[in-house]
Amino acid sequence: MEPNAATQPSDRVGPTPTRRAVLATGGGLGMAMFLAACGVGGGGSAGGGAGSGKGSIRVLVMKQAGYSEDDIRKMTSSFQGANPDITVTLDLVAYEALHDKTVAAAPAGTYDVVLIDVIWPAEFGTKRIVADVSSKWPASWKQQMLGGAVATPQYASHFYGVPWILDTKYLFFNTAHLAKAKVDPAQMDTWDGVLSAARTLKASGVTKYPLVWSWQQAEALICDYATLLGAFGGKFLDAAGKPAFNQGGGVQALEFMHQSIVDGVSNPTSTQSLEEDVRRVFSAGQASMALNWTYMYGMANDPKQSQVSGHVEIGQTPSGPGGRPGVNGSMALAVSANSQKQAAAWKYVTYLTSQPVQDKYAVSSLPVWKSSYEDPAVIKTNPAVVAQAKKQLADLILRPQVKNYNAISQVLQTEIQNALLGKKAAQQALNDAADRASTLLVS
Amino acid sequence: MSSAPAQTAPAKKARRRLRVGGKGEARFAFMLLLPAALVVFGVVLYPVARTFVVSLFNVDSPLPGSYPFVGISNYTRVFHDPSFYAVVGHTFYFTLVSTGAELVLGIAVALLLNAPLRARWFWRSLVVLPWALPTIVNGALWRWIYNGQYGALNGLLAVLHVSSTPQQWLGSPFLALNMVIVADVWKNTSIVVFFILAGLQTISPDLYEAARIDGAGAWAAFRKLTLPLLAPSIAVVLVLRTIEAFKVFDIIYVMTGGGPASGTQTVAFYTYLQAFSNQLFGYGAALAYLIVLSVFALAMVYLRILRQGQMAGVQ
Secondary structure: OHHHHHHHHHHOOOOOOOHHHHHHHHHHHHHHHHHHOOOOOOOOOOOOOOOOOOEEEEEEEEOOOOOOHHHHHHHHHHHHHHOOOEEEEEEEEOHHHHHHHHHHHOOOOOOOEEEEEOOOHHHHHHOOOEOOOHHHOOHHHHHHEOHHHHHOOEEOOEEOOEEEEOOOOEEEEEHHHHHHOOOOHHHHHEHHHHHHHHHHHHHOOOOOOOEEOOOOOOHHHHHHHHHHHHHOOOOOEOOOOOEOOOOOHHHHHHHHHHHHHHOOOEOHHHHHOOHHHHHHHHHOOOOOEEEEOOHHHHHHOOOOOOOOOOOEEEEOOOEEOOEOOEEOOOEEEEEEOOOOOHHHHHHHHHHHOOHHHHHHOOOOOOOOEHHHHHOHHHHHHOHHHHHHHHHHOOOEEOOOOOOOHHHHHHHHHHHHHHHHOOOOOHHHHHHHHHHHHHHHHHO | OOOHHHOOHHHHHHHHHHHHHHHHHHHHHHHHHHHHHHHHHHHHHHHHHHHHHHOOEOOOOOOOOOOOEOOOHHHHHHHHOHHHHHHHHHHHHHHHHHHHHHHHHHHHHHHHHHOOOOOHHHHHHHHHHHHHOOHHHHHHHHHHHHOOOOOHHHHHHHHOOOOOOOOOOOOOHHHHHHHHHHHHHHHHHHHHHHHHHHHHOOOOHHHHHHHHHOOOOHHHHHHHHHHHHHHHHHHHHHHHHHHHHHOOOHHHHHHOOOOOOOOOOOHHHHHHHHHHHOOOHHHHHHHHHHHHHHHHHHHHHHHHHHHOHHHHOOO
């Protein structure tokens, strides 16, 4: 081999590319591509356009609570019937994936319409992910829609969408369980009453763990905490915008949550459960009381999906010393800032959020329009829920409307779980969360 | 120089023809290599370079725009972030324990599958099954098995009269991390088994016979014969599994979402949260870069080991 190798250079014919040359060429190409990309953010278009109001649009929505996939497909197909020059492609994802998918798809302008949660307008609005539609919002909507709905897509007096799902967490209870343990359903009106009912239910052996919650390290945990924080008179932020959840009602709410686990009245699986886990446990008759979104009422009363159908009652969120505000868990349809077909997207958004469409599907999700709650046809779809919703939707508590909300929520989730698992005292956990949240709020 | 004048005309002609042919051939080879080179540099080098640039800016949106240059402050921020050390700890623990367990179990199962069993093909196909499952499915499967309320594991323990008190397998941070490791080991042991099995089949039975004649028992034969001869396979599978375990993300996302109390957050999961949930792309890029450097360092260490003939049998 050696002699041959020595003679090779003189025998070599033509410019055979060396490894170094190939690497250099490839490297050059890579660097050229690198230099060709402008800016250090994501690639893609830097702005959207109204478009012709025709063509195909792509929509990102949620496959979870609220309207079912079937509902959304039916609404879309009737929209296409009314607007034959617009074709709609629907993508449905779990709530947990909705935010990150919206962010990842934003630079490419993949979606023309996205579903946004009440906690995202500050972030998506300031970061130009969704379009400011304030100029398109008729002034009359502010009067015609419920207050909680109007607040949903709003940040700093701008509108970043149109409310579509108006929801809060209600208290669900199993009337058969209560009767068996001789608990008066009127006790469900206050958190003290709920706790005392839970102790009675446990003592009488009706359910081992009468309460089940969605306290997994996720946004669901903050929704339950917000409900209790409001009931105990706490606040997330003070008037100056600094963390206040580590004072008064915020601490009492967390102490209440932890104590319910220590006393064995809250199911220990709660710290690993999301809303669907809560629904399964409650529907299996393994819990007597649970806090959940409206959708659970229909499913827990459906004999095909529940063993407790016919025994499920829905009530307002119980009251505490600070009242009974329900967590605002509403969502809005927004037009992507990078969409090239914003006119067609807006048509779709206004169609799905219109009163006739919302009234038609009221059984899945209650309308955002005030007058719908007086409409006998809407009341008839879900009399028990409408009766409670009329009272509860007028009294909602918002989670902080700040652009770093997600980061603050993650810190709070971790520290609340530290307290729930007994690793830290409630006050200590919330102080630690407040310390980190203060830094995040100013960054 | 001296031989050149001696060359005949036909020889010169042939050489020219070769040179022309060689040029075309080289160009053809280059064209064939170009797509692969583009893919490698487009998918590997470009993102690596771009991530580095992004990590030097305070990018807080996925959209193009001008963002302030912050130098290495995203990197220094990583080391001042109290959560970072916790997630690094989880990642190292996950990597060490899962890779170790997969290796030990993998060798044991491979030895079993190499033995003259009846319906060996069946057992071998059965072992590959967990590996064939997508990680997301595997995560969802184990999440159900571990459920503290209606999970199969608690059910099994109750049926076997081991424990009638339901255990919250994913209820406390350290236990949850270990239970995620079990789920990961269940899935990934298969690939270790197949690498080791391939290695075992290259060992001649004569060697074992000779060892037996020399008076070596089963354990001595395994220690002195099987293990050294398996070294190349072990080295390769260690490289693959350590790097994969270090980057673990999807099983955590599905099974625990990083909880409880952030006890199962790993570096890759934390990076994802920072970049996509919090839109701190500059900071996320710095974290991602540190992962790349760590994986690169790991790969270098392993490649060095691989190059050592004693370990890998590769000269």
